Amino acid sequence: MPEPKKYHLIVGSVVVATLFWFSVTMSGAFKAHFNVPLAVANLPEDMAVASELPEEVEVTLEGSGWQLLFLSVSHQMKFVMPGNRLSKSRTIQLASVMRDAMELPSGLSVVSAYPESITVDVDRMITKTVPLRYPVRELTFKPGFGLSGEVQLSPDSVTLQGADRVLDGITSWPIETKSYKDLSLPVLDVLPVEDSLGSLVDVSPATVQLTIPVEQLADMEFTEVPVEVQDVPDGKEVLLANATVSVYVRGGVNTLSNLEDTDFMAILDYARIEADTSGMIDPRMNIPAGVTLLKIEPEVIRYTVRQDEDR
Incomplete structure (x- = not known):
């Protein structure tokens, strides 16, 4: 059995050798897959995206192990697709566009992307105002109490901004439903407006005030x-x-x-x-x-x- 001092020397040598091997290895070239958030920016002012796009795309990057490790830890990557050339619908080859548009550290490069391509539909941007709808999930009262007036929303409408073909058939907009049980006092609550179409539609305001007038009957x-x-x-x-x-x-x-x-x-x-x-x-x-x-x-x-x- 090695003497105690020699044992520590052996362990130290192994650790140093491992670190040296890891450092040299990580300096070599590797490939890694990343899920990158997708956004479209700088569209012409009178145009809007009219098709559902994936929230993320998978990109394969090549570079040194150290650079890829840093990216996987920092989560700082995003892909902002330039929209200034999207005056009409078109199919985008993702890998090609990402090589030009992604801001990557020197030494990293885009190898491939999945999906390989996406179709971006664009249309004339419009703005319209529609009434809010509030489907009550459950509304109950304590014995002897009830509504003393109409349930009110303030404001009672929202402004929508998006592509013409997306907004064309929309005649009302939902807010988040909520249950109110065994009421004996008036309710004043703030509820979020639903974000059912995600990035396709900008909705304003984002919240509304709900008033439920309750009194003893x-x-x-x-x-x-x-x-x-x-x-x-x-x-x-x-x-x-x-x-x-x-x-x-x-x-x-x-x-x-x-x-x-x-x-x-x-x-x-x-x-x-x-x-x-x-x-x-x-x-x-x-x-x-x-x-x-x-x-x-x-x-x-x-x-x-x-x-x-x-x-």
Whole structure:
């Protein structure tokens, strides 16, 4: 068995020899594969990309082992495809373009790329504004509570910028859905706008404010709601058996406390009266937002139509 001092010398010699071998070896030429993020820049101002492009491309580089090792650790590579020559759709040979466009350290070169080629479709850039849509995933309330108004988004629309053929069929834009359960208080939340088309479409703004008005619910009666006949032609007069109706509604406590009889309206359309043969008709109710109609009394209103001798 070697003496302790000789043992340390042997180990040290092996380590030095290994490091020397590794250093010499890494100075030689190697090939390595890298996944590189892909982007398109410097398109003509009035043009936009109209086809889905891969987020990354695989490139094979050749160079010294040290350089390739540094690149694999630093993750600093990206491929920005020059778009200043893309005035129309064309097929790009990736390896050829990457040799010219990628900024690589001296001594590194592009050997190949996968996919070998990609087709870049371009089209006229347009801007359009579309309403937001919010498909509620789940909305529940604690007993005795409910909506006291409409669920609102602010802003209620977004501005889209992209290629004409991409935006042509888009009539609305989604936001991220979220569940709200057992609510007893109003909700004020900020939700991100969906990025469903990735780099093809720029969406602004990126977030919207969601308001869900929640109150304790109550039932209330309004006994002197006026009845109005609309679109009565000249020379006609409609006499009503009831000038007012009673309305039973449900809504938030605070909402109901601020309402009066005149905030409601029972409407009779003359066109329906003219088509009716029974002499009675159910009114169309105009009620404030955030209020649910439970019942009206009477349910139908008797009427008489006569010539207006004063006209």
